[in-house]
Amino acid sequence: MAFIGSLPFIIQTKAESSVLLHDKNLQRSRFSVFPCRSQNSFNLAVSLSLSFKPVRATGKEGVSGDGSEDTLQATIEKSKKVLALQRDLLQKIAERRKLVSSIQSSVGDHDTNKTSHEQRENSLANSDNTSTSDVNMHQQQNGPVLPSSYVHSTADEVSETASSAINRGHAKDDKELEQHASPRTAFVKNSTKQFKEMDSEKLQTDEIPSFLSNTTDISTINEENSEHSNESTSPMVDIFESDSMTEDMKPPPLAGDNVMNVILVAAECAPWSKTGGLGDVAGSLPKALARRGHRVMVVAPRYGNYVEPQDTGVRKRYKVDGQDFEVSYFQAFIDGVDFVFIDSPMFRHIGNDIYGGNRMDILKRMVLFCKAAVEVPWHVPCGGVCYGDGNLAFIANDWHTALLPVYLKAYYRDNGLMQYTRSVLVIHNIAHQGRGPSGDFSYVGLPEHYIDLFKLHDPIGGDHFNIFAPGLKVADRVVTVSHGYAWELKTSEGGWGLHNIINENHWKLQGIVNGIDAKEWNPQFDIQLTSDGYTNYSLETLDTGKPQCKTALQNELRFAIPPDVPVIGFIGRLDYQKGVDLIAEAIPWMVGQDVQLVMLGTGRQDLEEMLRQFENQHRDKVRGWVGFSVKTAHRITAGADILLMPSRFEPCGLNQLYAMMYGTIPVVHAVGGLRDTVQPFDPFNESGLGWTFDSAESHKLIHALGNCLLTYREYKKSWEGLQRRGMTPNLSWDHAAEKYEETLVAAKYQW
Numbered sequence: 001m002a003f004i005g006s007l008p009f010i011i012q013t014k015a016e017s018s019v020l021l022h023d024k025n026l027q028r029s030r031f032s033v034f035p036c037r038s039q040n041s042f043n044l045a046v047s048l049s050l051s052f053k054p055v056r057a058t059g060k061e062g063v064s065g066d067g068s069e070d071t072l073q074a075t076i077e078k079s080k081k082v083l084a085l086q087r088d089l090l091q092k093i094a095e096r097r098k099l100v101s102s103i104q105s106s107v108g109d110h111d112t113n114k115t116s117h118e119q120r121e122n123s124l125a126n127s128d129n130t131s132t133s134d135v136n137m138h139q140q141q142n143g144p145v146l147p148s149s150y151v152h153s154t155a156d157e158v159s160e161t162a163s164s165a166i167n168r169g170h171a172k173d174d175k176e177l178e179q180h181a182s183p184r185t186a187f188v189k190n191s192t193k194q195f196k197e198m199d200s201e202k203l204q205t206d207e208i209p210s211f212l213s214n215t216t217d218i219s220t221i222n223e224e225n226s227e228h229s230n231e232s233t234s235p236m237v238d239i240f241e242s243d244s245m246t247e248d249m250k251p252p253p254l255a256g257d258n259v260m261n262v263i264l265v266a267a268e269c270a271p272w273s274k275t276g277g278l279g280d281v282a283g284s285l286p287k288a289l290a291r292r293g294h295r296v297m298v299v300a301p302r303y304g305n306y307v308e309p310q311d312t313g314v315r316k317r318y319k320v321d322g323q324d325f326e327v328s329y330f331q332a333f334i335d336g337v338d339f340v341f342i343d344s345p346m347f348r349h350i351g352n353d354i355y356g357g358n359r360m361d362i363l364k365r366m367v368l369f370c371k372a373a374v375e376v377p378w379h380v381p382c383g384g385v386c387y388g389d390g391n392l393a394f395i396a397n398d399w400h401t402a403l404l405p406v407y408l409k410a411y412y413r414d415n416g417l418m419q420y421t422r423s424v425l426v427i428h429n430i431a432h433q434g435r436g437p438s439g440d441f442s443y444v445g446l447p448e449h450y451i452d453l454f455k456l457h458d459p460i461g462g463d464h465f466n467i468f469a470p471g472l473k474v475a476d477r478v479v480t481v482s483h484g485y486a487w488e489l490k491t492s493e494g495g496w497g498l499h500n501i502i503n504e505n506h507w508k509l510q511g512i513v514n515g516i517d518a519k520e521w522n523p524q525f526d527i528q529l530t531s532d533g534y535t536n537y538s539l540e541t542l543d544t545g546k547p548q549c550k551t552a553l554q555n556e557l558r559f560a561i562p563p564d565v566p567v568i569g570f571i572g573r574l575d576y577q578k579g580v581d582l583i584a585e586a587i588p589w590m591v592g593q594d595v596q597l598v599m600l601g602t603g604r605q606d607l608e609e610m611l612r613q614f615e616n617q618h619r620d621k622v623r624g625w626v627g628f629s630v631k632t633a634h635r636i637t638a639g640a641d642i643l644l645m646p647s648r649f650e651p652c653g654l655n656q657l658y659a660m661m662y663g664t665i666p667v668v669h670a671v672g673g674l675r676d677t678v679q680p681f682d683p684f685n686e687s688g689l690g691w692t693f694d695s696a697e698s699h700k701l702i703h704a705l706g707n708c709l710l711t712y713r714e715y716k717k718s719w720e721g722l723q724r725r726g727m728t729p730n731l732s733w734d735h736a737a738e739k740y741e742e743t744l745v746a747a748k749y750q751w
């Protein structure tokens with residue numbers, strides 16, 4: 001009897017729950033189910049089904065007349081009620097969603113394509129003009145764009161419905177339930193509070209390009225930006241927009257039994273902090289993992305006063321080089337991910353100079369960061385509940401966080417703690433390793449016997465201390481960002497001294513190609529293309545949209561606009577890796593062609609100076625934009641015809657992926673991820689995505705670029721074919737996330 005009674009209940013509840021699981025309003029509650037104590041309805045189903053076990057075990061109940069039948073009946077009744085409540089809840093949520101989307105559509109174009117990124121950009125841009133942004137905030141909260149009070153109450157009502165329904169079915173502490181039922185509500189409230197309390201401290205602005213600085217008044221730029229700010233919606237609106245956009249993009253299949261708690265730890269995370277591709281990955285991969293149903297957190301240092309994350313009130317102290325440092329934790333829940341920022345005077349106000357300071361400064365920062373990050377699952381409640389250590393995997397990135405797997409082992413697993421927690425280390429760039437003299441070991445705060453893990457012999461430098469080395473040895477799995485680079489890492493040229501360790505651990509190394517953030521880098525929705533003459537475009541509007549962006553770029557760069565002159569772009573860190581010097585060698589040839597070249601970058605001073613010189617020498621054909629400007633990077637990607645990437649090595653490379661999405665044809669050195677992702681153009685079969693050259697030499701670059709220019713000028717149909725093939729998305733973060741999931745699961749079951 002008990003069986004018969006319980007079975008349909010469990011089946012139905014699972015079915016109901018799986019519906020619930022798809023609902024973003026309840027995702028947080030659901031995430032807590034597996035590893036943590038949970039208060040959600042699915043857990044209720046589990047606990048109720050477990051409560052049948054004793055009945056089934058004895059087999060006497062129901063016939064003995066000892067009252068068990070009554071208990072059973074009562075339980076069945078109770079479960080029926082819970083089911084009814086769940087149905088009621090689902091229906092209400094569906095109604096609310098309809099309501100919200102009808103509000104959104106009535107708000108119309110005005111709000112579309114606005115993302116939190118735009119708001120951040122605006123708040124960054126306006127930061128020099130505090131009074132303007134204050135006014136904007138006021139307008140955002142009271143203005144006509146979308147009555148925030150309405151949105152606020154809508155969100156509250158949804159959460160209220162959710163929590164009360166669950167509450168009625170399963171008595172729990174009200175506050176706790178509220179937190180679980182609607183992390184989103186908490187975020188809405190927090191965002192509002194944060195907005196009101198936002199410090200007036202100045203934030204960074206994009207650097208003004210050299211060629212504009214003489215002619216453009218900074219105040220004009222700020223005014224322009226503040227206009228955008230007036231248009232921009234409040235964070236509350238953004239939450240709904242994010243959801244609807246994500247839904248439009250059709251979520252990938254759920255992880256099912258593989259669902260885990262995942263904490264990605266990185267020194268930078270876009271859009272809050274970014275010096276390069278690592279920031280992009282830390283900002284995008286977690287969202288894709290969350291879309292698969294994992295409970296996901298990103299941990300990064302808090303370099304500035306970010307708008308969304310708010311102080312959790314948690315304070316902890318960690319020792320670095322014998323000194324106590326207090327850290328606090330700021331948290332925001334965005335697009336299904338908990339973003340946790342660790343605050344300390346060590347990190348604060350570094351801005352974009354994330355890796356600035358001397359070697360010891362950086363080392364101490366990373367020691368503090370990793371020590372604090374490995375304990376985040378214990379200390380930082382997200383949606384009211386800490387992640388804990390069960391079913392947990394860390395994803396550390398590059399040498400900056402390679403100490404995390406080591407701390408996990410030395411402080412915990414060696415002592416019988418966090419036994420089921422795993423770590424994966426991702427190599428984005430092996431060239432940076434955290435090297436120093438052997439004495440640096442004293443700063444990392446590890447037991448003496450750990451010193452051997454850090455020791456590395458370099459044929460030139462001799463014995464030294466190397467932080468990447470122990471991370472690679474100790475991590476449960478190692479990932480790198482393309483298949484080609486995974487292969488190169490094993491060679492003495494590509495491994496940069498770590499190839500022996502990589503070869504010894506080859507069994508745990510895997511290449512997973514990065515994806516493209518379909519919201520950030522999509523010409524159809526790109527918020528950087530909504531002003532100054534730029535326009536959004538798609539495959540359907542490529543013919544008109546891209547030329548319009550090209551003209552807007554030429555205008556912005558103050559180039560002449562002769563018909564049919566190809567615009568060539570370069571975006572990247574100015575260093576040895578990116579092969580900027582190869583472009584320099586090719587410049588005399590390039591300026592002899594009928595082309596326009598724009599280079600955006602920052603990095604080595606000599607290379608920055610070189611960019612300025614190119615511009616001064618060839619004002620009609622070359623622009624050298626020294627600085628870090630996300631907006632300009634997007635606009636070059638959209639407006640250029642060709643993107644150059646002559647990198648000497650390139651673990652994956654993101655710019656070529658972005659370029660292809662925007663119908664911009666890449667010309668690349670076939671190395672690492674560039675070789676993996678840019679199939680060479682084959683004119684006979686009309687296939688391929690761009691041009692490649694097989695060694696990092698300027699004459700090879702010139703040869704490939706020459707063929708590319710010829711096709712641009714003479715073979716328009718082939719050119720269009722290249723553009724269209726590139727714009728057909730084939731590399732998504734959802735795909736990469738699936739691969740990461742396989743790796744995480746492999747790590748989980750590995751001893």
Ligand SMILES: Nc1ncnc2c1ncn2[C@@H]1O[C@H](COP(=O)(O)OP(=O)(O)O[C@H]2O[C@H](CO)[C@@H](O)[C@H](O)[C@H]2O)[C@@H](O)[C@H]1O
Pocket residue numbers: 275276277278280281428429481514571572573600601602627628629630633650651652653654655673
């Ligand atoms: N001056 C500037 N202004 C604005 N934006 C700028 C900029 N310079 C660079 N960027 C942006 O930074 C990102 C750079 O991405 P890459 O993948 O080329 O970089 P990086 O070498 O830093 O990353 C490393 O990690 C990534 C991620 O795994 C790997 O793809 C890569 O091969 C590896 O070297 C892009 O989003 C680009 O637009």
